[in-house]
Amino acid sequence: KPMYKGKGAFLGSGFLPPNAYVTLDCEFILLFRKGKLRKFPPKDALRYESVFTKKERDEWFSQIWSLKGTRQTETDLERRIAAYPEEIAHRLIRMFSVKGELVLDPFLGSGTTTKIAIQNERNSIGYETDLNLLPIITKKTENHSKEAIVKIIKRKKN
Numbered sequence: 297k298p299m300y301k302g303k304g305a306f307l308g309s310g311f312l313p314p315n316a317y318v319t320l321d322c323e324f325i326l327l328f329r330k331g332k333l334r335k336f337p338p339k340d341a342l343r344y345e346s347v348f349t350k351k352e353r354d355e356w357f358s359q360i361w362s363l364k365g366t367r368q369t370e371t372d373l374e375r376r377i378a379a380y381p382e383e384i385a386h387r388l389i390r391m392f393s394v395k396g397e398l399v400l401d402p403f404l405g406s407g408t409t410t411k412i413a414i415q416n417e418r419n420s421i422g423y424e425t426d427l428n429l430l431p432i433i434t435k436k437t438e439n440h441s442k443e444a445i446v447k448i449i450k451r452k453k454n
Contacts, residue, residue: 322360325388346394356387377405377429385412393418407433425451 336343348356355361366379385408389399395417401409404422406429413420414437424433427450 325384327392340394342394342396346390348390352390356391361387378403379406380408382408382412385409386416389413389416389418404433405429407436411436 361384363381363383366381389409389412393399397418399409399413399418399420401420401422404410404424407422410420410422410433422433
């Protein structure tokens, strides 16, 4: 019996030329920078406190990351938002910010980026249009730091 990704497969058009297809088993992270490179004063304390190890540097700054995906096991509501491993947010926040800086999440979803920002001693602000996600965001972001203040500000009606 033909096998595909460890499962039995029906020998259909996906296995016959010219209709065979390439699967996209990876996702892309696009990085954009506005303006000039950031400048820090020599021996900037927060920058040195935010240093990563050689192992982290070698692994994080490579072209391909091998991370397991995240299974969405919560409610139907949470299944509609993009789930991604917390490790992605952890790496990107550590790579491109220093302690005390602000991390912006324009698509807050369940609050994963804000949670990881708090854990890494960054400030965070996020925007979410679906108010039904508030309990999930609150649960995910509370109790990660004594100094963390999670404030929900609802949009004013026009």
